[in-house]
Amino acid sequence: MEKYNTLLYYCYSTIDNAEQFAADHLKFCKDLGLTGRIIVAEEGVNGTVSGTTEACKIYMDTVHADERFANIDFKIDEVKEPSFVKMHVRYKSEIVHSGLRDPNMINPQKQTGKHLAPKEFLEFKDRDDVVILDVRSNYEHSLGKFKNAVTLDIENFRDFPAKINELAKYKDKKVLTYCTGGIKCEKASALLLHEGFKDVYQLHGGIIKYGKEAGGQDFEGKCYVFDNRLSVDVNQVNPVIISTCFNCGKTTPKMINCANPECNEHFTQCDECGTAMDGCCSDACKAHPRKRVYDGTGYYVKVPQPVNTQKGKKLQSITD
Template identity: 60%
Template structure:
């Protein structure tokens, strides 16, 4: 058993004073030596954190003891070490950026547990729809799923016409941990789709609880692992190297900070091209040192773990506006 845990979770629940709770939550994470990214908003809580097993257990117990968060469904993965290098607890308007005019507490697609999803996914009346960004589904997606060429969920309204002809089908949405589907499925319902479902807990929970059957490739995650294996039944690589075209599921961030594109890059091209996605990026005078992982911690001037961005005047408020 590995000594660390990575926790992925979200919950839509009213938080009356998100600024105050952000402070409380930050202190909780500091006390438990957790690292990661957490968003606090009036509509709820969304986070991915890593820490030693005992610290993660204490964190989950603390949140479940709060009536607002008693029903949080944690996705728990084992890891050899921290999956993050810093702790960021931010206050924002939404726990996932969407700008969609919906409220998941009022209406959302029917939740399918992993085993239900596994049984239903091959039904000829079912259409799987990926609600993730293009760089996420480029490295892994469910067999036969519809994907959209979008950078983020805010662009969903621009792509709904691509599945308008499927309104008589059972639409099953999915994403990494389930959070995007809460709003995406609600939006589809508002657009006249009748039979809308969502994979509860997302790809990660499906892999943990149902073996990940028919998820082809790897699942992109928002920590320094970049991608994780999900399918333990019939795995298949579906992505190719951005540079040479060789089959690979290896995802990196371009070493050029001016680019920072998320691309698949085979190990050979990674070393040959210093972790860059193009020759122009390779000439960037601020090129980051490539260490074989393709992950680079975001540089945060004025950041301290205990205070976040408070030590740099105006930085925290700027972060909150993003």
Template identity: 60%
Template sequence: MKEDYLVLLYYCYSRIEDPETFREQHHLRCLELNLRGRIIVAEEGLNGTVSGLRADCEQYMAEVKADPRFADTEFKVEAVPDHTFAKMHVRVKPEIVHASLPHIDPTKKTGGYVEPEEFRRILKEQPEDTVILDVRSNYEHMVGKFKNAVTLDIENFRDFPEKVKELEQYKDKKIVTYCTGGIKCEKASAYLLEQGFENVHQLHGGIIKYGIEAEGEDFEGKCYVFDNRVVKDLNKVNPKVISRCYVTNEPCDRMVNCANPHCNIHIPMSEEGAKVYNGCCSKECMENPDVRPYDGTGYYAKDMNGYNPYRGLKRKEAKATNE
């Protein structure tokens, strides 16, 4: 299959003085380049995942890096057969990753970087004085995580600070955090340092960069991603399935949402398991009058609701006139 598209994952902590104005201009430029995805803008920086044709993505990367504020942005780049998003959203938020830690500034203090090949060596040797810490949410590490990693029972990353007390037992060890693309670790590692942990590091570029540069070795299961793919293969060396179907308990790494929109639980469910309750997680959900028709995928696209990519943009009328 020819892969003419790219998906870009990136972030950069760098001061943006006027996030609203930047958002407006950035959104328009993304539309001009026919990109789709989700971008968060905050005073502390920029965070995004976008997809588009190869040439358009390359132009976008060049323009972002040409801005002195984002010159050090590292893009994780993967080839894909088509867009991995249906829409383009650029939003202003208090933080570029919701951590409930607005006082943490990773440009001033954060955990030292561990490059993918060094991380691969650590995974192989499993030194007793080193802890591999997954800072992602339950539904992410449920379907895939690094071998022998410590995981936390959290529904959202903003819950991370509340869990740090559970890590006190590792204060005398070297801690290496990891997440999908690296952005959560910037604040997670910085917060651990703030809380008195002294030997804190982070996997540079996260799971995605590790998959690109170190073949994903010793990553067990699939990597959860925040686009229409939902999960992606990562390990090219020693892959294995670690999650189990919610209905049948058979090994399964296919992530779906329950067909009952009032439940909508995000879980592993095999094709056979989905047949039991017509895409629902239980008999009770299957009998709900609002249950969504199950089409075999377990993916329920959000209603476009007359989606207009220019809605809300101050310059949309001017652009429409020019066209």
């Protein structure tokens, strides 16, 4: 039986002619038979790719051979099947969108919080002078988060800078930031330092690495991931479920996208309500003429969608 891996990684490293690099890298990935989603910018690369164990090894070895990416820390998961349907490599202005383009304000190649290995984070996190800060979006920390973590009411990471004033009360604390794989913490910790926070740290390798190297202790719930798995288990020590069904309130670890493509909202829904609602968040969405077929997963391949004026925002696919 064929074995598969899913690789999660990022690297802040200057890429000249990044747009051409993205095009070349797409061909390289397709030649290996990989699927996934990679973002390339002048500031670096951010990706999740999936494929056979052999193809993933060739990919990692080839990427590591490039001196710009020699220090990439690949988080490797064994999976039963590829975690994506297609392969995308896209050129963008940032590898994680913060809206902060001034390299004098935040430049992870020059300054970030102190990196804590998972076991160091475990030792640090319960101290009286420590605050654990989740820098992820609402739908992510509603599914799972560290016990006693401070969470922010943000829909996307680009909303993080606007929350700095809310965090000012923690300036005399050691601030431990964390996210899924570490990439958001690079910019979040850099911004906190720029704004006068003195003692800033970040969980190296994020939640995923913490689960692998520290057993995931005190991470409550599941970890949202940006592929068709939707979530993964982290805690092997004292696991609990903290998320509840949007429709009935029953405890459930299942995160989906609304089957109505013009809603596409991220939300948690139990299997019973998923069946009853056809994977929709509301009766209005269930009756929508463009409703997608719900297959029980709640994962849909991304297609461009119009602005939903009722919600007042441009809604994104679960693959964003």
